[in-house]
Amino acid sequence: MRIFVAGSSGQLARALKARAAAHGHVVETFGRPALDLADPDGAAKRIAGFEPDLILNAAAYTAVDRAESEEALAMAINRDGAAALAASARKLGLPFLHVSTDYVFDGEKGEPYVETDATNPLGVYGRSKLAGEERVLAENPDALIFRTGWVYGQDGGNFVRTMVRLAGEREHLDIVADRFGNPTHAADLADGLLAIAGQARGVASGGIFHLAGSVEASWFDLAAGVMARLAEAGRRVPTLGRISGDAYVAPAARPRDSRLDCGRTEHSFGVRLPGWPQSLGVAVAAILDLERNAA
Secondary structure (H helix, E strand, O other), X not given: OEEEEEOOOOHHHHHXXXXXXXXXXXXXXXXXOOOOOOOHHHHHHHHHHHOOOEEEEOOOOOOOOXXXXXXXXHHHHHHHHHHHHHHHHHHHOOOEEEEEEHHHOOOOOOOOEOOOOOOOOOOHHHHHHHHHHHHHHHHOOOXXXXXXXXXXXXXOOOHHHHHHHHHOOOOEEEEEOOOEEOOEEHHHHHHHHHHHHOOHHHOOOOEEEEOOOOOOEEHHHHHHHHHHHHHHOOOOOOEEEXXXXXXXXXXXXXXXXXXXXXXXXXXXXXXOOOOHHHHHHHHHHHHHHHHHHHX
16 A cells, blocks of 8 residues: 555654565655645645555654644644544545544543543643544544554654663662553554554545553553563663652643453454563664664
């Protein structure tokens, strides 16, 4: 398949391009200025010129804290841009895959969320992504929306990269231990989406699915996992302390427990992502390789 990916610089877009050949797909990523989602007509022409078999939206405004002061921009990208892509896919008769987030939930359920649970985002980022889901399905009822969470990898700004950096700078780190989710390796997420892409034309109707790493964790669990893998690589690591998320002051509130139940995706597409204990070592090794190459 020829897959048009909206977004080029983010960690998922890069992973999609890197993993495409393994799935027998041709993936091309498009970002600004080549693809301006604020110009729907121009975007439609760019898409048609590529002659894709499927459109996948990996473009997003993901700065959770900055979104609190940039709501218009977050909405323009996560709501309006997503809707424009969904409409283009419908007009061209192409399958459309859109990536959303666990932050559409408030984290108060106390167990993993299923797709039909009530949404209640706590901040601008989550509201913009929820608005994007709603607009995408309004423009294109056949669209497939995949919520994910806690994405990490060798590219972009993410928790695992931050932990690797801080490990070389600090003697001690206090990490939030009472916030829970599904850490998801960007390469695993890309593999899952590309596997689903090959089945997309056979899907009877669109809707919302969950697609995230299959093993849950707290931020402390994930940090401890990073430190263990750094120690295995011969790196000095700091000691870790546990703190409550209530002690972490930030502009945007985060859900306490945004774990996702991905059973519907596994049942519908036969896709289940690996858990972070299996994938974290690959990500940490890749980050260390990038550091060595940059030195």
